[in-house]
Structures are given as structure tokens and as C-alpha cells.
Amino acid sequence: MRRMTLADFQKMKDEGRPIAMVTAYDYASALIAEQAGVPAILVGDSLGMVMQGQDTTLPVRVEDMIYHARMVMRGSRKALVVVDLPFLSYATEQDAVDAARRVMQEGGGQALKLEGGREIAPIVRRLTAMGVPVMGHLGLTPQAQHQIGLRAQAKEVQAARKLLDDARALEEAGAFGIVLEVIPADLAALVSKEVRIPTIGIGAGAGCDGQVQVWHDVLGLFEGKSPRHAHRFAEIGAQMVGALSHYVKQVEEGSFPTKAQSVSMAPDILAALTAE
Ligand code: KIV
Secondary structure, eight states, rough: OOOHHHHHHHHHHHHTTOOEEOOOHHHHHHHHHHTTSSSSEEEEEEEHHHOOOOSSSOOOHHHHHHHHHHHHHOOOOEEEEEEEOTTTSSSSHHHHHHOOOOOOOOOOOEEEEBBBSGGHHHOOOOOOHTTTTTEEEEEOOGGGGGHHHHSSSSSSSSHHHHHHHHHHHHHHTOOOOEEESSOOOOHHHHHHHOOOOOOEESSOOTTSSEEEEOOOHTTTSSSSSSTTTTOOOOOOHHHHHHHHHHHHHHHHHHHHHHHGOOOOHHHHHHHHOOOO
């Protein structure tokens, strides 16, 4: 089967079919997402935290996005792959074109995601005119966390009006979709009705046209609490720890490896060696 296109993505909204998107950051995760039938993958700059162990997404560089996008593209065949442009890489239109050129030519991926509303509309318009599909990102935009914090956004009337206006501006500028992160569910549902393009929610309720979740959250890879907007569909981290502890124990007690994992040698060759 061929890779999902922007037209297929739009068709899912038009036909009322919810879109499941998940982040992936390497070959193995992309392969697994593909096997699970995930229609859209985000190579998110959340990789700064979950793959690099940083406190925020801010240190992530264009080079990091290229490195991870390449691996994801090798593992995925059918999903639509969207790649984040990292912090400050699209400060001007020219910066955005330069970053887009590098991420798309060197990393692959079919589309880019940028955080921001009306203020980045000229950049979205320019990239779209150059043939670069752009996904917007509104609400809790982690690249602006030092300004807005990591809390729910657009809860007051003025901020909610602004978010609606931002969504319209992104659509007018040519964005093919918008991520809505941690905003009230009723507002997300309103935006989803207001714009024709698909909205993809994370902590934005069931009224969005699709959902996106972070790989490590949804699979329960890290011990402890996941963000409120995440649901742990499995506890893979605990399973991994269990499997590795078992491995350590068997090596230490000498029960691994067994003959099954070893290569044998003909007895006459061994005899000749030991006779020397
Ligand atoms: O970087 C990321 O993973 C994201 C999602 C949380 C939407 O932007």
C-alpha cells in the first residue's frame, strides 16, 4: 500500500474518521507504529526530553530533527510523517526556508510542524507556496514555555477568541492541519467545526478530528506519572525492566547462555587443539 498523503489526511476528516497520530523517533518505533496501523507519525521535538533526557524542547537542533527523521523514514512505509521544526529555527521567513530545506532534503518526512498562530502565518504561507506542507500547533506550545508555562491555555474568553482567530489564520495561510495542545475540550470542538482542515488534539478532548500522543507516554515507558492528557495503554517500561533483570540474573548465575545460543565445534577439531 502507498504512503498516506495530505489528501488522504483531509479525507479522514471529511468522512468523519478520527485520525490517530503518535510520535516516533527512530527506526524501531516507526516500524512498530507501522505494524500497528498508525496512519500518521510525528517526529516531535519532544525527542529532546524523551530521547535526549533534556528538561525542555528548547535545546533541540535542526540536526537532531534530521537525524531522527531519517531513522523514522527508514522504518515507516505507509504513515504520513510530519517533522517538527525546532525552537528558533523559523524565527524569520528565510530561517524557515533554510530549516525546511535541510529537514526535508536531509531528513525526509512529508510535512513540517511549526508552533504559533497568526504571527507565523506569513511563514506558513511562504513554506506552503514553496511546496512544503505545514501543520500548525496552538494552545500549550512547549517552545514558548518560558512565556506561557506548561499549563492549560485559552481558558478565558479573550485567549479563546485569539486561539480561534489563530486557527483561522493558519488555515488561510495554507496549513493542512493544526495540533491543539491542552486547551478546553469545548474550545477544541469549536475550532474543529470552524476550520475545514483536521485538528489533532493532545489534552484537548474528543471533539478534535484526531489525537496525538507521545510514544513514551502511551506505552508507559517511564516509571511514575504520565502527563494528565496522556493515557498509558501499556506498561512496556516495567516489562523491559523485568526482562533485563531476568537477563542479568541468568548471566550472573550462569544459566545464560545455554547450548541453544552457542556455536559447537567438531570433537576432532577440539581434540587436535587441546593435544597441541
Ligand atoms: O513534540 C511533540 O511531541 C509534539 C506533540 C506533543 C504534539 O509537539
